[in-house]
Amino acid sequence: MTGRSRSRIDGAMVSSSALRTSGDLIADRRYEYARGAFDERDFEATADLARQVLELVPFFAPAQALLGRSLMELGHREEAIEALRQALSLEPDDALGVRLDLARLGALPAGEAISGGYVRALFDEYAPRFDGHLTGPLSYRGPELIADALRRACHERMRPHRFGLTLDLGCGTGLMGRALSGVASPLEGIDLSPRMLDQARKTHLYDALHEADLVSFLAGRPDGEADLAIAADVFVYMAGLEAAFAGAYRVLRPEGFFAFTVQAFDGEGFSLGEDARYAHSETYLRWLAATTGFSVVVLDAVSTRRDRDMAVPGYLAVLER
Template sequence: MTLPLPTLDPRARRRLEIGLALLADGQPAEAADAVRAALEIAPGDVESHYALGQALEAAGDDAAAAYRAALELDPEDRMGAAVRLALIGAAPAPAQLPEAHVRTLFDQYAPRFEASLVDALHYRGPALLRRAVDRIVPEGRLDILDLGCGTGLAGAAFADRRRRLDGIDLSPGMILQAMARNLYDRLEPGEVVAALAGWPERYDLVLAADVAVYIGDLAPLFAAVRAVLRPGGWFALTAESHDGEGWLLGDRHRYLHSPGYLAAVAAATGFAVTEVEAAWARTENGTPLPGWVAVLRAA
């Protein structure tokens, strides 16, 4: 991920770009040398410290100091340095990805999001949710809330089932893309759990396509969703899975959740598990990523 840094000295920018190119070419030691040269010119550049961490990590060297420097310079953590620290064992795994990291990632990703996700990664999360919901609630119009609505792919998948359709997304760039569909009655930017705390509407169905992958501890999310569902309402979500217990942070900056963990959190937050089906929602390097689609019912 590249941050907009218009004030970076052109000489430092050029050395950083060389370093990133060398890293992409599989030459991490040489990349680290190039990035160190950039930091000699611009020692306060967040992206260069993060890139140095990436190069050192790829070379099998200690990258913790570089990532910590990036985090100290940018406490909001747009680059995701805290995530890399956790993945190299230098810090505990955060309960969810830093908001600024996710917002920056998707604001930059928004203009090409659908082409990259649907065409390159064969994303089918909204279609999985639609099939799961139709099996359980085959007829009728619903008041629907689309969490992490992105560009509106899930909203489009449920367009003919909506009586009301609202959406929340952390990225303002994604919200602008969703607005262009003219499907939503209300669209708001914000972190989903915080936004739901003051949400005035109540729903028959809440969707969360590819949202759980950015949150480790799902209990706050489930509790917030339960608060905006009518009694007997439905919560449909996709997630990526692993063979162990609980949740863990994966190498791709995405969280994995076991089905057993889902059931435990659902029970603790006022849901009954109606359906859990093993299903992949996207691919990585052409390989489907193990996951599941679930439908929960509010007690």
């Protein structure tokens, strides 16, 4: 992991990665001073110190990213874009999350703002305190809401409230697995972050855990094998959901359920918010369900978490293949 870009995650500001040495002690110290200046909103000092770092270590991506962000705050758009693009060229996996900044500057389409590398780095750092922060200050209750919706969906379809093979897409530390304990077996978890998977492993709830992005994972699974696929608070890091819906539809058996939550967008399609999360509209979700072949069993307006003591609007869906 590299640098320490400041990014929003589930309503809180966290650093998306820890400091990786540049290989030059003086450069590392100046970079630390630059980070401190940025946190204090002294963007002139940040830019000056970041440039000093780059004079010593020209290919240190975290310093390029910090220079770009300070220039963005100072209103120097073109210079900021140049620095951020340089950072991205140095580290294309984008653990630093500069794609988000480029999208905010209009230099990258909103649908390309969040990369798998960024999400992996973000959650690798977040993993040790994820459960406490999410279920404490943010009052996150997505898994409980999904579990209740699945009970209602089973009643609606007059089927037993038990599930065979269940795929927890973006399982994180295992909060969804806990909510499904006793009603889903076997249970497999999928996540981009190895450190989140380490936490999930400690729950002893999963029969298998896989480090992968959900679209690629689904593409490699057999047709019609699963009874239930779940994506709890996962699609907030994805723009278009066509591939995810198609993959879920293919791996589900007939009458299998696909359950998920999203943040709500009062418009058409999807939007990248100031919280660095995607929101999706009800019309987009219904259109995707229909075009993919799903039937809508549940589609409720809900809030799965709070941000700054305000409920974050969203949707919860249970679709049937």
